[in-house]
Amino acid sequence: MRVFATSAVVHLDPNGNPAGTPFRVQASSDGFSTVTASSDGVNSGSQTLLVLSGMAPNTTYQIGALALNYDGLASSRTLAASTATLPAVPTGLSFSSTAVDAMTLSWSPNGNPLDPPTSYQAQISSDSFATFVSSDVTALSWRSSGLLSATTYSFRVFAFGVGGSTSAFSAVASTFTLTAPPVAPSSPTAFTVTAIAPNSITFGWADNSNGETGFLVLNSTDGLYGTAAADSTSLQISGLGADTPVSARIAAFNDAGATTGPVVITSHTLANPPASPVFVSVDRNRAEISWSTASNPSTVPYEISESTDNFLTVLSTPLAFSGSHTSSAAVIHGLAAGGTYYFRVRAQNGDGIATAFSAAITTVTPGVDMAVSTGGVMTAGETVLTADAGVVVINDILPNGVTQQTLVSTRAAQAVYGNGVSLSLPASVEAKIIPLAAGLVLTSTRAVPVTNAGVTFEISSGTLSIWPTDTDLTLSVSSVSLQDCRAALPADGKKTVSVELNPPSGQMKVSLAPGVLSRTATLRIRKPGSFPRAASRWNLSSLGPAPSLPAAALNGTGIGLEISSEDNAQPTQFVPLGFHYRPSDVEGTDPETLTVARYEESVGRWIPLSTTRDADGRFVIGKTNHFSSFQLMALSPAADLSQAKVYPNPLRLDLGRTEVTFADLTSGASIRIFTYAGELVREIRADASGIARWDARNTYGRRVAGGMYVAVIEGAGGAKTKLKVAVEK
Structure with a gap:
């Protein structure tokens, strides 16, 4: 069979x-x-x-x-x-679906039984089955995956028989996979600057993709600096200016898009080396140099190197790189007269990279800058000088660049500066002056009278600073000088004259307003070597009998000054006196009890003055209408109200007095002032030293009427007392 x-x-x-x-x-x-x-x-x-x-x-x-x-x-x-029976050859092969990397093949069983199902072997090949991939299935279809895109593949199928036989292969069916859509390339890495120049910058990177069309170097806003071809690893951006800041990122791109690297690089192009340095001027102690910026932007800093041996072994940097040194000129100070100097310049970009140096230039400073006045106008630092004929003027430039003049005259002479300050030079004196537009600083071993706006001022020796304005004249004695000066003030002066002494404890200041003196007078303002001993208690015996019970105690700090008049002139208005102090000067003292006191020589007592305090600034201001000795003192408050007093009483407004003082009170005591009819006029409070002052005004700031008033004082523990106060107009 x-x-x-x-x-x-x-x-x-x-x-x-x-x-x-x-x-x-x-x-x-x-x-x-x-x-x-x-x-x-x-x-x-x-x-x-x-x-x-x-x-x-x-x-x-x-x-x-x-x-x-x-x-x-x-x-x-x-x-x-x-x-x-033998299995039938499968027929009707067709592709039910195709993709980029897969295909599905279907076929007809051609009479092969479905139940139980017939087994098949499907084979796929891209090289006419020289090699192939197969799969045994019982279904009438097979999906093959993992294929290459845009590639032609052939399929064939045979059936397995019941007894182990097989059918012949089916006819071969062929088709191709779809083309894969483009994929964005991998982002480049290792983005860095590989070279810089004044007009270009070169970036480098690592190429991590095989599918890029090219590379983009983008700026910080994704604008385009330049494009590089595929497989490139560097790009030079040219056409830039010197010291131009560049912030860039790298991206790879193809038809699918661009992939940007995560690193943003900020760098600068190099600055151009400065060119053509020249000397603008050369003096005994200074040299002014200028140079070409070579098209560098205005933000580029410059450095000047200095040498006395053409940079063989001696090198210094009088002008270092700094954001404040961006101009194309500089003045070098501190040179020695008659010295040979070499200078060179270089620039620096925004990343701190310096250029090469310019060519070196050399000069010899003059010996002595000395002139003899002929009576005309001469240059003097920031101002001008007109000196009597015969005055010798020697100019020096200090290390800070400021001009210092030394004036020498064999006879008495006048020297007037353009800032309005004049000097009366004694014969054979040597005066050193730093002339500035706003004033001058005078140093001399002898007294040299200084005048401005009719005010003449002098110290016996040392350094004095004079600062005039249209409305003020400030005279300051340096801390290393003897704190003793004289000031001649005209009666019709138009400026406020401030005299500053500067002892180790801090500045002491006296301010004299226009019209403070009724006649021309010469005042001596000094820090005395010692002060009259403070009494254990103070009293006002000039204003009445001395109290018999203890009152508030005054303790001196040793900080103070003395104002005297050679012709016994006294102020016609209050004069403010300011005192700075150090913590060590008032150790163990409550700063709120510090008081400016005036020594009343007629009674041998210190009298507290109206005082305001700035504890944070360690500054106390008192005011006086009588010249004498003044000291910063600690006024301890009274223990009770038994010695409470008020002065001057009566208050004579017609004599120019403006306030009464309540003294010998407990700290923080309250004072309520009533009319004799019992109407409340004003409420005030004593300070930490037990002093309060009333300016004869009511709560609304109006002057009270003349008459008798009653002050009800309440101290610590509810203790009370009453004082009568008379006001006369």
Whole structure:
């Protein structure tokens, strides 16, 4: 018997049946419950061949043979061994889907059974099956993945038979995968500056992708500096200015987009080396140099190097790189007269990278800058000088660049500066002056009278600063000088004259307003070597009998000054006196009890003055209408109100007095002032030293009427007392 996919050829032996006996062959897949195929024939006398057709491929069949007599009666069925038809070749290959990296192939079973399912092997190849990938499946489709994009692939399929046979391969079907969409390239890394010049900057990076079209160097706002080709690893950005700030990022790009690296680099191009340095002027102690900036921007700083041996071994930097040194000129101070000097200049960019030096230039400073006045106008630092003929003027430049003049005269002479300050030079005196636009500083070992706006001022020796304005004249004695000076003030002066002494404890200041003196007078203002000893208690015996009980105590600090008049002139208005102090000067003292006191020589007592305090600034101001000795003192408050007093009493407003003082009070005591009719006029409070002052005004700031007033004083613990105060107009 021979079996095919849909048929079988059966060979029958006659088994004794005569020739011509009818034979029948049957095929069944279910034990002959049903007959799938049947074929009739006649015994040929030897081997008889019958063909069964219409069989299903890849199916197991039982084959049976029958002999028939002439009446049509059949013999019993002779069964052959079971056999299976061959599998059919799959047909109808088609592609149900294609993708970038996968395909799905479908086919027809071509009669092969579906239940139980027939097994198939599908094969795929991109090289005509020289190599291939296969997969055994029972379905009528297969999805092959992991393919290359835009590549042609061929497929074929065969079926597995029930008994281990196989069908032939199907016809080959071919198609191609889709083209993959572009993918953005990997971002570049290691972005850095590899070279800089005054007009260009070169960036470098690591290329991390094979699929870029090129690279973009972007600025900080994603604007474009430049483009580099694929596989490049550097790009020079040119056409920039000197010391130009550049902030850049690197990006790789293709049709899918751009991928920007995370690093932003900020750098500057180099500055141009300065060129053509020249000397603008050379003096004994200074040299002014200018140079070409070589198109550098105005923010570029410059450095000047100085040498006395053409930079062989001696080198200094009188002008270092700084944001304040961006001009194209500079003045070098502190040079020695008659010295040989070399200078060179270089610039620096915004990253601190210096350029090469310019060519060096050299000069020799003059020896002595000395002139003899002929009576005309001469240059003097920030101002001008007009001196009597014969005055010798020597100019020096100090290390800070300021001009100092030394004036020498063999006879008495006048020297007037353009700032309005004049000097009366005694014969054979040597005076050193720093002339400034706003004033001058005078140093001399002898007294040199100084005049401005009719005020003449002098110290015996040392250093004096004079600062005039349109409305004020400030005279300050240096801390290393003897704190003793004289000032001649005109009665019709138009400026406020402030005299400052500067002892170690701090500045002491006297301010004299215009009209403070009724006649021209000369005042001596000095820090005395010692002060009159403070009494254990102070009193006002000049204003009445001395109190018999203890009052508030005054303790001196040793800080103070003395004002005296050679012709006994006294002020017509209050004069403010200011005192600075150090913490060590008032150690153990409450700063709120510090009081400026005046020494009343007639009674040998210190009298507290109206005082204001700035404890944070360590500054106390008192005011006086009488010249005397003044001292910063600690006034301790009274323990009770038993010695409370008020002065001057009566208050004579018609004599120019403006306030009364309540003294010997406890700290913080309250004073309520009433009319004799019991109406409250004003409420004030004593300070920490037990002093309060009333300016004869009511709560609304108006002057009270003349008459008698009652002050009710309440101190610590509720203690009270009353004082009468008379006001006369």
